[in-house]
Amino acid sequence: xxxxxxxxxxxxxEKWTNYRGSMPLxxxxxxRRLEVIVVGTGLAGASAAATMGELGYNVKCFTxxxxxxxxxxxxxxxxxxxxxxxxxxGDSVWRLFYDTIKGGDYRSREANVHRLAEASVSIxxxxxxxxxxxxxxxxxxxxxxSFGGVQVSRTxxxxxxxxxxxxxxxxxxxxxxxxxxxxxxxxRHEMLDLVKIDGKARGIIARNLxxxxxxxxxxxxxxxxxxxxxxxxxxxxxxxxxxxxxxxRTVKRGALFANPCYTQIHPTCIPVSGDYQSKLxxxxxxxxxxxxVWVPAKVEDAKAIREGRKTALDIPEADRDYFLERRYPxxxxxxxxxxxSRAAKVECDKGHGIVATGNGVFLDFAEAIERYGKSAAHSxxxxxxxKDIITKLGTAVVEEKYGNLFEMYEKxxxxxxxxxxxxxxxxxxxxxxxxxxxxxxETNIPGLFCLGEANFSDHGANRLGASALMQGxxxxxxxxxxxxxxxxxxxxxxxxISRDAPEFAAAEADVHKRLQGFLDIQGNQSVESFHxxxxxxxxxxxxxxxxxxxxxxxxxxxxxxxxxxxxxxxxPGKQDExxxxxxxxxxxxDFIELGELFAVDxxxxxxxxxxxxxxxxxxxxxEAMRVDDEFTYTSAxxxxxxxxxxxxxxxxxxxxxxxxxxxxxx
Amino acid sequence: MLKEKLKKMSHGNMNLTLKVWRQKSGQHKGNFExxxxxxxxxxxxxxxxxxxxxxxxxxxxTPVAFEHDCREGICGSCxxxxxxxxxxxxxxxxxxxxxxxxxxxxxxxxxxxxxxxAFPVIKDLVVDRSAFDRIIQSxxxxxxxxxxxxxxxxxxxxxxxxxxxxxxATCIGCGACVAACPNASAxxxxxxxxxxxxxxxxxxxxxxxxVLSMVNQMDEEGFGMCSNIxxxxxxxxxxxxxxxxxxxxxxxxxxTLGSNxxx
Numbered sequence: 001x002x003x004x005x006x007x008x009x010x011x012x013x014e015k016w017t018n019y020r021g022s023m024p025l026x027x028x029x030x031x032r033r034l035e036v037i038v039v040g041t042g043l044a045g046a047s048a049a050a051t052m053g054e055l056g057y058n059v060k061c062f063t064x065x066x067x068x069x070x071x072x073x074x075x076x077x078x079x080x081x082x083x084x085x086x087x088x089x090g091d092s093v094w095r096l097f098y099d100t101i102k103g104g105d106y107r108s109r110e111a112n113v114h115r116l117a118e119a120s121v122s123i124x125x126x127x128x129x130x131x132x133x134x135x136x137x138x139x140x141x142x143x144x145x146s147f148g149g150v151q152v153s154r155t156x157x158x159x160x161x162x163x164x165x166x167x168x169x170x171x172x173x174x175x176x177x178x179x180x181x182x183x184x185x186x187x188r189h190e191m192l193d194l195v196k197i198d199g200k201a202r203g204i205i206a207r208n209l210x211x212x213x214x215x216x217x218x219x220x221x222x223x224x225x226x227x228x229x230x231x232x233x234x235x236x237x238x239x240x241x242x243x244x245x246x247x248x249r250t251v252k253r254g255a256l257f258a259n260p261c262y263t264q265i266h267p268t269c270i271p272v273s274g275d276y277q278s279k280l281x282x283x284x285x286x287x288x289x290x291x292x293v294w295v296p297a298k299v300e301d302a303k304a305i306r307e308g309r310k311t312a313l314d315i316p317e318a319d320r321d322y323f324l325e326r327r328y329p330x331x332x333x334x335x336x337x338x339x340x341s342r343a344a345k346v347e348c349d350k351g352h353g354i355v356a357t358g359n360g361v362f363l364d365f366a367e368a369i370e371r372y373g374k375s376a377a378h379s380x381x382x383x384x385x386x387k388d389i390i391t392k393l394g395t396a397v398v399e400e401k402y403g404n405l406f407e408m409y410e411k412x413x414x415x416x417x418x419x420x421x422x423x424x425x426x427x428x429x430x431x432x433x434x435x436x437x438x439x440x441x442e443t444n445i446p447g448l449f450c451l452g453e454a455n456f457s458d459h460g461a462n463r464l465g466a467s468a469l470m471q472g473x474x475x476x477x478x479x480x481x482x483x484x485x486x487x488x489x490x491x492x493x494x495x496x497i498s499r500d501a502p503e504f505a506a507a508e509a510d511v512h513k514r515l516q517g518f519l520d521i522q523g524n525q526s527v528e529s530f531h532x533x534x535x536x537x538x539x540x541x542x543x544x545x546x547x548x549x550x551x552x553x554x555x556x557x558x559x560x561x562x563x564x565x566x567x568x569x570x571x572p573g574k575q576d577e578x579x580x581x582x583x584x585x586x587x588x589x590d591f592i593e594l595g596e597l598f599a600v601d602x603x604x605x606x607x608x609x610x611x612x613x614x615x616x617x618x619x620x621x622x623e624a625m626r627v628d629d630e631f632t633y634t635s636a637x638x639x640x641x642x643x644x645x646x647x648x649x650x651x652x653x654x655x656x657x658x659x660x661x662x663x664x665x666x
Numbered sequence: 667m668l669k670e671k672l673k674k675m676s677h678g679n680m681n682l683t684l685k686v687w688r689q690k691s692g693q694h695k696g697n698f699e700x701x702x703x704x705x706x707x708x709x710x711x712x713x714x715x716x717x718x719x720x721x722x723x724x725x726x727x728t729p730v731a732f733e734h735d736c737r738e739g740i741c742g743s744c745x746x747x748x749x750x751x752x753x754x755x756x757x758x759x760x761x762x763x764x765x766x767x768x769x770x771x772x773x774x775x776x777x778x779x780x781x782x783x784a785f786p787v788i789k790d791l792v793v794d795r796s797a798f799d800r801i802i803q804s805x806x807x808x809x810x811x812x813x814x815x816x817x818x819x820x821x822x823x824x825x826x827x828x829x830x831x832x833x834x835a836t837c838i839g840c841g842a843c844v845a846a847c848p849n850a851s852a853x854x855x856x857x858x859x860x861x862x863x864x865x866x867x868x869x870x871x872x873x874x875x876x877v878l879s880m881v882n883q884m885d886e887e888g889f890g891m892c893s894n895i896x897x898x899x900x901x902x903x904x905x906x907x908x909x910x911x912x913x914x915x916x917x918x919x920x921x922t923l924g925s926n927x928x929x
Contacts, residue, residue: 051812066733067799069839070741086819122815129815131808131868133832140822158832164740165835172807179803187796210788239735273708278716279737408739411756411763412710477812526723528716572728578691578789580731581723 003256003636003651006438007111012657013093016115019439020482024489031056034488035219035496037204039191039246041068043163043469044452045225046170047476053177055481057488060217061174061183062206064190064241064583069171072227072239073472076163077284077405079147079155080127080469082120087144091152093117098658100467103149103336104432104460105610105626106660107262107634109653111439116458119474124156126477130169134158147465148285149336149665155466160284160405166469170476189215190583191246192515193507194222194253194448201250201448202497203504205511209583212576214511216504218497221447221487223480224250225472228431228453230263232591232598233543234535236428237269237282243587244594247435247454255443256636256649258456259433260594261602264463264611265544266429267293267340268422270412271360280427281412283363284405285465288333290368290398291422293340295352295361297321302352312354312362312421323347331665338462338611338624339665341426345544346622348425355423364421369394426544430468432459432611433601436636436651440483441475444636447487451475456634461610515575518585523568527584530565534558534588534595542599547615551603558596562642565592597637597646604648607631628660680705680771684718686730687778692786698776707767711754712737712744714766715777731790739763739903742838745845746791747778752842752901760840760903780841782850784888795841797887798855804883805876806859808869821867834861836904843898843906849890854898856884857914858906864917874921881918882929 008015026034034057038049041063049061065071083096096117101108124142127134134156135143144153158165177183188209195203195216203218229244230236251257268283268291296302297319304310323343325332335343344361347353354360373394377385380393395418399406409417435443435450437457442449452472459467498504541554565588573579608617608624609631617625632655638647682703689696703721705714712734719729735743744761748754754764769775777791785793835858843854860877863869869876892911899908921927 047812054811065735066743066795067839069799070735070743072736072741075736075738075740084818122813124818125815126810126812128818128821129808129810129868131831131863131866133828133835133862133866134818136823136825136828138825140824140828141819161740161836164838165832168835172802173810173812175799175803176807176809178799185799187799237738239741240737241735274706276706276709276713276717278710278713281738407758408763411739411759411765414708414765414767481812526720528720570723570726572723572726578731578792581729 001444001638001649003436003444003649004438005109005651006440007109008439012110012114015111016118023482023486026485026489026492028056030492032058034058034491035060036484037062037217037219037222038225039204039223040071040225040227040454041065041171041174042071042073042225042227042452043167043170043472044476045071046167046174047473048223048225048451048480049183050170050173050177051477051481052484053180053182056182059177059183060186060219062186062189062191062204064188064209066187068174068185068187069168071167072242073167073469074164075239076469077160077282078286079145079157079162079466080123080166081147081154081464081466082124082156082470083117083154084121084124086142087153089152091154093121095152096120096154099150100458100464101460101658102663103464104462105624105663106460106628106632106655107609107653108458108460110655110657112457115479116471116474119478120470122478123470123473127166127169130173132158132165132169134165145286146289146334148288148334148340149331149464157286160286160402163469166473170473191226192249192511192586194250195503195507196253196445197497197501197503200446203499205507207511210578212579214508216499216508218499218504220491220494220497221449221484223449223451223484224435224454225451225476226454228434229591229594230428230431232534232595233428233538234531235272235277235280235539237266237280240279243590245587245590247450248590248594250435250443250445250448251639253445255445255448256436256638257433257597258436258634258636259601260598260637261542261605261612262432262461262610263428264337264430264432265341265426266337267344267426268363268424269427269429270409271355271423271425272357281408282427282429283409283422283424285337287363287402287405290401291333291363291365292322292367293324293333293344293361293363294320294322295347295354299351302354305354306356306358312364321347321352328665335665336462336464341544342613344426355425360423360425362421363424365398365417366421369398369418372397430463432456432461432463436634440486441480442483442487449480449484451480461612512575515582515586518569518571518582518589519574521566521569521571523570525568525570527569527571527581527588530561530569531588531591533561534592537561538595538598542602545613545615546602548603551599554599555596555603558592558599562592565589593642600646601635601637604635605631624663632660680707680766680769682714682769683774685774685776688730688790689787691789696787705766707765709766710737710762711748711764711766712762731792733792734762737762740838742840745780745793745795745840747780747845749776752780752845753903758903758905780845782844782889784850784852785841785844795839797889798839798841798852800887801852801856801880801883802859805872805879806863808863809872823867827865831862831865834858834865834906834910837906838904840903842901842903844889846897846901847890848895848897849893851892852884852887852889853892853911853914854902854906854908856880857910860914860917861910873917874925874927877914877917877921878927878929881914
């Protein structure tokens, strides 16, 4: 199979403009007849469904949630990038493009990333027009802040709830189309299979989660916007329901899964506290604008803190190691996520960790509080203010900027982060890998499209902060509404797809059999217990640092786990009822298979790049070492069978516009 | 005494008695079921329920159905009444963010679904809140198609005003306001959306029609009237103010008087 990425000809900056100017159009009278299925209602799915509804397509939209507003995009905190250059600090579409390519460690497709940077500008305008209350300055204009891996201020935000506000904007646009009848919404429906007719994606099998009944839904094409697969690690910042199943089911029908090993481990999350833990909570990267990351320089101080004999406040300034500032003076605390996470791991592995498990570092706001306090005192005309006044004024500024995050931290940890530095540690947060798509965001299955985190498209081996919201909305508002026309313009003579086609009956029977299979095992172990064990294997061998030996071990352990899953699983209840355990069983079964592919991919990639760090490929200073001669390609895996090796297809990455360099943030 | 308690906690030994509402479906009658659970003070409330469910599954019983997803207080999925209060005792906190350190060893905890005629029970603690979606669909948006927007900075908005709109827009659509209200009124939810959009210059064009349509839909869904009890504000996990209700009433009156608009 030759992978055709369908990148248009022409200079990089003109490709998208030329594409839009020359692509075939679908006339309004034909749009009304064409049906599009959208699966998922996060930023990508909701914006895509709304926009295609506005254009006049007949859209059916699916979510497993009780409402489209609950998708996990809602939890994104920090912000959204856009090359507006409102700060006059030298930003441009080119710089956003370049930063994203470099941040992704030169493992993404130039043309897609440039298009993303171009679209970023329109996203902000669209959000403002929808009434998204983005942060503003006193003059009434939009405010910005900085995020990791860049030296300009291009991040727009809505306190620490940017994802919520943007998703509500997209949800409202979707609601408007639902009220007009151009989008039919199916809440509490989970996609469990893709239906292909004559090689094209023509529908899905969805389970009505309330009744358990399987339903056939037909359309001229299918768009998946089903999110990332971080929950393969069990513990992650993803929502409990986030899963890979929709995507994985299409892989079983022939779609390719690209770069599964590219996972983002986010440096600032609340550390794991116990075995019962069900998820991890992120503390936004925006905190690194003002927070300084450190550990005690002396191992004995770290030990004393771990044992509760000392607190952070007992460590004098001279005995603190601000390790990011020390190792990366040019970017300091704002190095990209992969770099910051690895650096924290290095310190903890050396015994400098500050929580009981040994895995934690400090994120300290004391200096920011003092700096803001002095500035506030000055603007109030207070000369020689006392320390108390400075702290009070500074705390107020920090509260205004990050109040909801500090509150969330206190609720979870029980500690006041205004007084004591936060304790943080890296956690799985985002997956750059996903379903392989071409420039049109179309998979190798004609008529099957994939958007947002679910595809592998724009972030290479590491995503920069505030770029996930940008990609989700770019794909949904500004890319798919155009590129889908290229496929649908050839379908205007295709009549309504019938649900009675034998392919639908066969797919439905497959799903029924698979679900019944889980129920019939009647073993002794719960779904949750298998998921936890899978997560432990993944974190141990496929986490922040990987090596060939460990990955081989992981593959064996996952295979054994899979066998045990299919022989000793217990799922209560039955199919034709509301049965959350059965839903989870189907998802965990898919995670187990994906987990194995993940390890296979990580083992294949004999280099370190971005979030994929192979211990064998590191510089003497411990930085990631790419092997460009051999690995400047995207790995797109074709599923064969559980008992045989997946087939690797390579999409060579061609860099015509940027020079491949060693990524340095020093 | 305190030291002893702390020591016990750190070993994860809070012994709790749960009185959990069980109801097979909307058509079946429900009842409270009593369970004993051991928890640690560091657990979230939902993690404590996970422990209960793992125990039930190991006994081959049906686990308690409850809604949850993000577990960080923002998706609005979790919906339960804990000891008579939606989302439990801690102010400004969703159930998923409520931690067991808010409770004591030996406590008896009653757990029920959000109760309202417009939120029919689906199973155990899971209710149908799709009425909220229909209220938004009736007018909780600004009618702007993708691609029609002007430059973001061409609409300056006063910082305080934008902040007020934001405060209203933080609503997570959980429905605690309805569950807290003796009339099961959805005024806080609806008024938060009306305020968010009607405060902003972008939302002014459709302001009158919006408030009429949304209030009308709210009534059609069977939510009750507002009698200014303000329990909604007290229980709202995002601490949304009842000032929004006052604003919606003003908007509604001005949209009705001197206008020939109808819902």
